[in-house]
Amino acid sequence: MAIPRRITPADMAAAPPTPGRLSKLAFDTGEIELRFYAPQRVDNQVAHDRDELYFVVSGSGAYEHETERIPFGPGHVLFAAAGERHRFVDFTDEFAVWVVFYGPVRRTAPGTD
Numbered sequence: 001m002a003i004p005r006r007i008t009p010a011d012m013a014a015a016p017p018t019p020g021r022l023s024k025l026a027f028d029t030g031e032i033e034l035r036f037y038a039p040q041r042v043d044n045q046v047a048h049d050r051d052e053l054y055f056v057v058s059g060s061g062a063y064e065h066e067t068e069r070i071p072f073g074p075g076h077v078l079f080a081a082a083g084e085r086h087r088f089v090d091f092t093d094e095f096a097v098w099v100v101f102y103g104p105v106r107r108t109a110p111g112t113d
Contacts, residue, residue, distance in 0.1 A: 061091025
């Protein structure tokens, strides 16, 4: 897969969905994976096996991370380590994030094994 030099949220919103995933794949080098995620009404994601950074493109809401509830808006960056429970709640209709998966595949959160 060639890595595009520029990708916009509009490009990704128009892209076909990735089969079996809630987010749309922009690219994956094996070391870093970039996705676009814009859930509708409910965020049904589960903990992942790699660390993640979320870059909020648009919208606002709350990020539930383990036992924390963190408000967010455009320009914010949110983190989840591999294996940690997290999801977005009470988000606006235009909510969208870039998701960067990186690091080694892990089955548990750091420091829990």
